[in-house]
Amino acid sequence: MYEAIQIVHSYWAYLVVLVVTLATINGIFGVITKREYAPKDFRISLFALIVTHLQLLIGIIIFFVSPKVLWFNSGVSASEIMGDPLLRLYNVEHPFTMILMVVFITVGYSKHKKKLTSTPKFKQIAIFYTIAWILMLSRIPWSEWF
Numbered sequence: 001m002y003e004a005i006q007i008v009h010s011y012w013a014y015l016v017v018l019v020v021t022l023a024t025i026n027g028i029f030g031v032i033t034k035r036e037y038a039p040k041d042f043r044i045s046l047f048a049l050i051v052t053h054l055q056l057l058i059g060i061i062i063f064f065v066s067p068k069v070l071w072f073n074s075g076v077s078a079s080e081i082m083g084d085p086l087l088r089l090y091n092v093e094h095p096f097t098m099i100l101m102v103v104f105i106t107v108g109y110s111k112h113k114k115k116l117t118s119t120p121k122f123k124q125i126a127i128f129y130t131i132a133w134i135l136m137l138s139r140i141p142w143s144e145w146f
């Protein structure tokens, strides 16, 4: 079961990185060009929300079954986990930062929906999705992933 979830989490991450990147760029260009907000803009923002929420669910499951998460192993102390950069990444930084990034996506999405005109809509996406994008890229285990 662990192997299957690990593969899904690993491959789904490509889609998450791609879609969040596109939605962020789309929001920034929308602000810069001041163009009309169109149905395709709604779709890409929504798609980013959906793929990140699914990855969040898969991430929460893998947290409890991964051999790289040592919180549930007796005999491994918190200081051992915090003292090792890779263990700290998998046990603390990656889960915490990714949950925060999904919060930013969710808040940005719901704030943009409440705005009634085009540029303020794009502005909410540009601000919140850019923060989420930076958070996401900062805590992906790049060296282990590729």
Ligand code: HEM
Pocket (backbone or CB within 6 Å): 006, 009, 010, 013, 016, 017, 052, 055, 056, 058, 059, 060, 062, 063, 066, 067, 068, 069, 090, 094, 095, 096, 098, 099, 102, 136, 140, 141, 144, 145
């Ligand atoms: C939502 C955005 C997320 C993205 C883009 C993401 C991305 C990734 C990537 C690329 C890997 C490396 C996979 C590999 O080495 O093949 C990974 C591993 C991992 N992620 Fe996430 N993740 C996300 C959310 C989460 C969350 C919310 C949690 C936990 C609450 C989590 C827990 C883990 C764990 C425990 C591993 C190590 C799995 C293992 O190899 O045993 N992830 N993640």
